[in-house]
Amino acid sequence: MKETTSHSQTTELPLMEEFYTIQGEGYHSGRAAYFIRLGGCDVGCVWCDVKESWDAEKHPYTPVSEIVENALKSKTDFVVITGGEPGMYDLSTLVDELHTHQLEVAIETSGAYAFSGNVDWYCFSPKKFKSPVEEAYERADELKVVINHPSDFDWAQKHAEKLVKSNCKLFLQPEWSKEERFLPLIIEFVKEHPQWRVSLQTHKYMNIP
Numbered sequence: 429m430k431e432t433t434s435h436s437q438t439t440e441l442p443l444m445e446e447f448y449t450i451q452g453e454g455y456h457s458g459r460a461a462y463f464i465r466l467g468g469c470d471v472g473c474v475w476c477d478v479k480e481s482w483d484a485e486k487h488p489y490t491p492v493s494e495i496v497e498n499a500l501k502s503k504t505d506f507v508v509i510t511g512g513e514p515g516m517y518d519l520s521t522l523v524d525e526l527h528t529h530q531l532e533v534a535i536e537t538s539g540a541y542a543f544s545g546n547v548d549w550y551c552f553s554p555k556k557f558k559s560p561v562e563e564a565y566e567r568a569d570e571l572k573v574v575i576n577h578p579s580d581f582d583w584a585q586k587h588a589e590k591l592v593k594s595n596c597k598l599f600l601q602p603e604w605s606k607e608e609r610f611l612p613l614i615i616e617f618v619k620e621h622p623q624w625r626v627s628l629q630t631h632k633y634m635n636i637p
């Protein structure tokens with residue numbers, strides 16, 4: 429299912445957009461980050477905030493060398509690869525080239541695919557719409573569960589039980605359009621279960637990408 433294995437290996441990836449901003453979510457929230465957003469996702473979250481990314485064909489296959497060159501123009505040493513679902517692609521060339529330039533590399537993924545790429549930070553955001561692979565529980569440095577329904581708290585805990593790294597950080601993030609309803613529940617939950625933390629999509633408050 430790794431689309432690039434038949435598409436000139438990993439020398440080109442469907443690039444939707446790249447932008448220099450502040451990581452808005454999770455453990456690295458507040459940190460300057462260069463975002464690389466790859467097109468293509470078949471997970472189908474009904475509340476996905478970047479549905480324009482889903483069709484990979486709508487996004488130009490771009491040489492990895494060009495993506496890396498652009499990342500180097502920003503002042504940060506922190507790159508976030510997101511999508512779409514970046515786990516659909518073999519990311520080893522991209523990640524290796526970013527590492528060659530001493531950049532730290534994080535990925536945002538649903539964990540629905542096993543992928544190649546030696547990332548420094550694996551943010552795992554599991555979805556009901558397509559089950560994660562076992563590897564996701566092994567690689568996760570951060571578990572970030574979107575809360576869209578009251579039953580999602582139990583669901584989040586079930587995923588946390590399967591994590592392999594004992595120091596994996598745990599986050600609950602309200603679904604953006606339901607924040608008013610779920611943020612108070614998340615706050616109460618975190619006060620009861622302090623191993624969890626609140627994650628907000630702070631870039632949306634800051635009106636930045």
Ligand SMILES: C[S@@+](CC[C@H](N)C(=O)[O-])C[C@H]1O[C@@H](n2cnc3c(N)ncnc32)[C@H](O)[C@@H]1O
Pocket residue numbers: 469475476477478510511512513514536537538539552553572574601602603604605629
């Ligand atoms: C757009 S996804 C792309 C990366 C990958 N496909 C994934 O889902 O992790 C980036 C992050 O945004 C979160 N997200 C997407 N839509 C959201 C929404 N409406 N409210 C809150 N978080 C959302 C996802 O759960 C994920 O953590």
Ligand SMILES: Nc1nc2[nH]cc(C(=O)O)c2c(=O)[nH]1
Pocket residue numbers: 449450451452453478510511536631636637
């Ligand atoms: N600022 C900012 N932070 C983010 N963290 C995760 C994002 C994503 O869409 O993967 C994201 C995003 O789109 N913008």
Ligand code: SF4
Pocket residue numbers: 469470471472473476477478479481511512513538555
């Ligand atoms: S997995 Fe990520 S990109 Fe794909 S639909 Fe879900 S939130 Fe959107």
Ligand SMILES: [Mg+2]
Pocket residue numbers: 477478
């Ligand atoms: Mg986003």
